[in-house]
Amino acid sequence: MTVHNRITLFRTERGLSRKDLAALVGVNPQTIGFLERGGYSPSVELALRLARVFGVPLDALFSLDPFPSLADQLGGLPLKPQGEFR
Amino acid sequence: MTQSTAQSLKLSPARARWLVAATYPALVVGYLLDLALEPQSGGFAMAVAALKLAGLVGCGVIFLTTFSCTANAPDHQIDERERAERNAAYFRAYQVVISAVFLLFLALIGLRLLTEWTPTVGTIEELLTLIGIGGLALPAAILAWRSPAEEDER
Numbered sequence: 001m002t003v004h005n006r007i008t009l010f011r012t013e014r015g016l017s018r019k020d021l022a023a024l025v026g027v028n029p030q031t032i033g034f035l036e037r038g039g040y041s042p043s044v045e046l047a048l049r050l051a052r053v054f055g056v057p058l059d060a061l062f063s064l065d066p067f068p069s070l071a072d073q074l075g076g077l078p079l080k081p082q083g084e085f086r
Numbered sequence: 087m088t089q090s091t092a093q094s095l096k097l098s099p100a101r102a103r104w105l106v107a108a109t110y111p112a113l114v115v116g117y118l119l120d121l122a123l124e125p126q127s128g129g130f131a132m133a134v135a136a137l138k139l140a141g142l143v144g145c146g147v148i149f150l151t152t153f154s155c156t157a158n159a160p161d162h163q164i165d166e167r168e169r170a171e172r173n174a175a176y177f178r179a180y181q182v183v184i185s186a187v188f189l190l191f192l193a194l195i196g197l198r199l200l201t202e203w204t205p206t207v208g209t210i211e212e213l214l215t216l217i218g219i220g221g222l223a224l225p226a227a228i229l230a231w232r233s234p235a236e237e238d239e240r
Contacts, residue, residue, distance in 0.1 A: 027165040039234070040167045 003041040004063045007032070009070075010054045025049040095150045102153060102230035105144060110220065110227065113141025117216040121209060145223040153233070154226035171229060179224035186217050 011021050011032075018036075022029040025046060034040040035050075042050070042062075051058045097105065116137030125131035148154060156168055157175055164172065190213055197203045205213075 028168060031165050031167040033234075034167055040170075043166050046166060 001041075001064065002038060004038070004066050005035060006061055006067055007050065008036045010056065010061065011036075014054065021050075021053065024053045094152050094155045095147065096152050097230070099230065099233040099235055102148075102151060102233065105148060106227045106231050109141055109144025109148060109223075112137045112144065113216065113220055116141050117212060121212055142219060145219050148223040148226050148230065151226060151230065153230040154223070157225040157229050171232070172225070175225040175228040175232070178228050179221060182224060183217060183221040186221075190217070 007021075011018070016024075018029045018032040022032050026049070027046065031040065035042060047058060047062055051061050054061060116134055116139075119125075119134045120138060123130075123134075125134050156164060157172055159168070159172070161169060194205060197205075
């Protein structure tokens with residue numbers, strides 16, 4: 001079963017390179033690449049270490065179902081009122 | 087990265103795959119042609135000897151690469167993905183070597199029954215050398231073959 005993740009999103013948002021993130025969680029930088037491409041499903045320990053580095057709950061980072069795209073999520077939000085146009 | 091990894095030969099995945107793709111066919115074809123046809127002299131004998139030598143040298147080079155370091159690294163020197171890949175490569179290599187020995191065993195029995203041919207000690211030594219040398223470098227070759235095309239380290 002494929003484990004989907006948002007590692008790329010969180011990593012780039014925090015301005016981390018793969019090497020930086022790999023050093024923070026104690027793995028080879030190639031392993032971060034494998035995780036991001038979905039080529040490897042991490043152990044519970046590594047998943048928890050990644051979630052701790054990003055400061056997010058585990059289910060924000062990993063899911064058994066594909067994550068909806070950011071555009072879909074933003075598109076589903078109600079539009080903010082833009083103020084009255086006179 | 088361990089010291090042994092730093093001192094070993096670093097090949098790109100593409101080059102490593104080419105090496106594996108050239109080495110194993112050369113090794114197997116060279117040894118089998120030598121055993122089957124027993125060329126004594128001339129160009130064909132030289133070609134068979136060159137194939138065998140290329141296969142042996144190729145296995146030696148594979149054994150000196152970083153893939154071999156990963157394949158033979160102790161648990162604490164590699165991460166969990168590398169451990170999983172190393173274990174899978176060893177398992178596959180074990181299957182291949184055991185299958186080769188079993189097929190060799192069956193082939194020898196079959197040949198003895200059908201043709202009353204009995205292999206010499208030299209023949210058995212050649213076949214065991216083929217399986218031994220090929221099997222020694224096989225986990226590293228499997229790791230090299232399965233490595234992704236190019237891994238950028240952004």
